[in-house]
Amino acid sequence: MEIDGIISAIVIGIVIGVLGRLVVPGRQRIGILLTILVGIIAALIGSWIATGLDVADTDGVDWIEWLIQISLAALGVASLDRTRARR
Template structure:
């Protein structure tokens, strides 16, 4: 992978992660690094899911693929936030 590909993956992953956080109500207690990780994973898995559903190759912007990626990012952020909140509660007891 070239530097430009890595940079592009980080930008897209951050964007997808932030959009995933925006669609969730309330405040999430995860940092920017976790948002980047969840967003990048959601972008990759979302592309695979969109390809499997046959909606990844359209003319122009692939809005359905973006929707799948953001939905997966929202699920990932919610799951990670819940897991981190649960581990914080166990440590304080």
Template sequence: MGISGIISAIVIGAIIGALGRLLVRGKQNISIVVTIIIGIVAALIGTWLAQQVGVAVTDGIDWIEILLQVVLAAIFVIIYASWAGKRR
């Protein structure tokens, strides 16, 4: 993976993570770095799941794949926020 792939992963991760945080109600005490990491992980897992189901083989924008990634990011935000809240 080149530098452009790393930058793309960070940008897409930030977008997916931010959209995931928007879906979760209430205030989350999560830094932007954690949001990006959650977004990157959700994007990777969401893409893998979409490929397993056969959704990622369409022409154009894969809306179902993006929706799956955002929902996974929201789930990961909930899990991390509850875990981080218990640590404090």
């Protein structure tokens, strides 16, 4: 992965993390940096899954890839929030 791919993954990860946090109902007890980290990881894993399903490179906006990434980010934020609630 080149530097422009890494930078774009970080920027997309920030957006994905914030959108994933908005999807989860209620108040989350994780910080913004952890949300961004979850978003970056969800963006990378979601891209990998979308490529495996052959829905990553389509004409126009890749809505299915975005939905996969946002769903993964929401799952990550919700699971981290639950682990923070137990402490």
